[in-house]
Amino acid sequence: MAHHGWGGRPPASDAEARQRIVDATARCIDRHGAAKTTLSDVANELGVTRQTVYRHFARIGDIVGEVAAQGAESFVDRLVAHLQGIGDPAEAVVEGMLFCVRTIPTEPRLSTMLQIRDAAAFGRGATTADAIAYGARMLHRFPVDWAAAGIGEDELSGLAEIIMRLLTSFVEHPSDPPHEHDRIRALLDRWLAPALRPPAVLAHGGR
Incomplete structure (x- = not known):
């Protein structure tokens, strides 16, 4: 050396x-x-x-990839801290996604995750097996009792893949004109959150 x-x-x-x-x-x-x-x-x-x-x-891409990986770890720490006290799986996932949509584009180091193929979490590598496994580990850190919510261990990978795909779309390909965050929340509440609620809750209109 x-x-x-x-x-x-x-x-x-x-x-x-x-x-x-x-x-x-x-x-x-x-x-x-x-x-x-x-x-x-x-x-x-x-x-x-x-x-x-x-x-x-x-190569420079390898270094940028490591910057992205370390940035992802720090980012997840902040995300989990932001979600403390939210035990409902639907609410936690929606709020977590909104946090990502607000935060990632505003920070250069986080944005590197959208610009390289082998990033640890997001971007064009977001649907690799390693990235999905990373997303599942991230969900494990949410303040949610997934088993009590009826979401099994083997289902977290599927949920992680859906989240990664949606985040990539929202962050890399925003609407024109861009949606306000309240509009994104409404979309997620209507089309994603119901999948994370027990069937009995849906059958009784949320009662």
């Missing part, structure tokens, strides 16, 4: 070097956006050569 450059503070391990490259890439994305961030930008940010960066990542 090279010990020159790095702003005079060489990393102590390969793991530290990789994390500092990821952090530098995140800063570049904040300034320029993911699409305009190059490997040269990252190397300049760190005060190292391109070859030094290549020792740890084969």
Whole structure:
């Protein structure tokens, strides 16, 4: 591992070097956006050569993917905190989706999840097996007793896939003119929420 450059503070391990490259890439994305961030930008940010960066990542897309993955973890923490106290599965899913629709487009690091194929959660990779499994793990963290709501473990993957597909559509392909959030909530309440409510509740008109 090279010990020159790095702003005079060489990393102590390969793991530290990789994390500092990821952090530098995140800063570049904040300034320029993911699409305009190059490997040269990252190397300049760190005060190292391109070859030094290549020792740890084969291409800029791999680094951006790691930025997206780490951003996804932080984002899910915030999402779960936002949902605390909402135990109803339909309400939690609708509110969670609205939180995503509001938040993802406004933050450059989260938006990288929409711009790369191998992102951990959203975007064009949102329907891969790994992404759906990630979505199911995310649902496990919701403050919802899924079993008590009649939603089995084997059904969470299907729910995760539907959520990922809908989120990708809402965020990447907004309506023209864009829907207000109240309109999106109304759509989800009408067409998604009923699938998450027990049949007995639906049969009695919600009573």
